[in-house]
């Protein structure tokens with residue numbers, strides 16, 4: 001059947017696949033025919049994602065990609081890839097006056113340094129096929145807006161938005177494309193660990209013209225587009241998925 005968005009025959013790595021957006025990306029990519037390699041630190045939750053994947057030649061690799069040994073063992077165990085979804089990340093709301101050097105390290109290690117280092121290692125270890133597509137889960141935060149306590153997170157994501165543009169230029173000659181998705185608030189666990197109160201979320205939802213937060217699958221569909229042949233002429237793009245939030 002004609003389907004320019006098909007991922008049939010493609011092998012795709014998804015980081016942060018043990019929950020939230022990454023899990024949805026892995027599940028939806030497998031439904032579109034991809035063989036997926038999923039990674040995260042939590043063995044049990046990663047396995048839950050693995051069990052949810054449609055039939056295919058999938059792999060799961062437990063790794064902390066902020067450590068040298070973790071990222072190296074991930075890369076060593078990877079097959080050749082047609083796509084990589086750099087999605088693992090954390091939110092750590094802090095007022096500027098509260099920020100300590102250790103906080104900067106923690107947020108940047110996973111949100112910024114790990115995806116950049118992974119990209120470099122995929123290239124130097126020849127793990128990317130020609131015409132591979134690299135997708136980064138960034139955010140509207142740091143590019144179009146921010147939030148109180150969001151300076152560090154915004155900075156870590158703004159760096160990614162810049163990185164994908166330069167990387168897109170560096171890799172265009174090899175027909176490797178580099179793009180980001182920039183979601184608004186998506187209903188995942190990222191804000192459910194005491195970082196934001198239920199009252200704050202109730203107030204926040206009113207700022208969305210479409211009157212709801214996004215679903216992880218709605219980010220996954222954009223990722224599928226960027227991984228597929230449908231976007232073969234798209235590189236260096238930051239793709240907003242935000243229910244109209246940044247219009248106001």
Ligand SMILES: NC(=O)c1ccc[n+]([C@@H]2O[C@H](COP(=O)([O-])OP(=O)(O)OC[C@H]3O[C@@H](n4cnc5c(N)ncnc54)[C@H](OP(=O)(O)O)[C@@H]3O)[C@@H](O)[C@H]2O)c1
Pocket residue numbers: 015016017018019020021022039040041042043045046063064065066087088089090091110137138139140182183184185186187188189190191
């Ligand atoms: N939810 C939103 O509203 C929203 C909006 C815009 C952008 N984003 C971005 O979307 C991405 C996914 O967020 P989410 O909402 O799906 O959050 P989530 O449910 O908390 O998932 C985060 C994922 O990152 C992984 N991770 C964290 N630290 C890691 C490390 N050191 N090494 C390897 N994996 C690590 C976690 O796996 P383990 O716990 O197994 O390590 C988990 O799978 C993040 O980059 C986030 O910034 C989210």
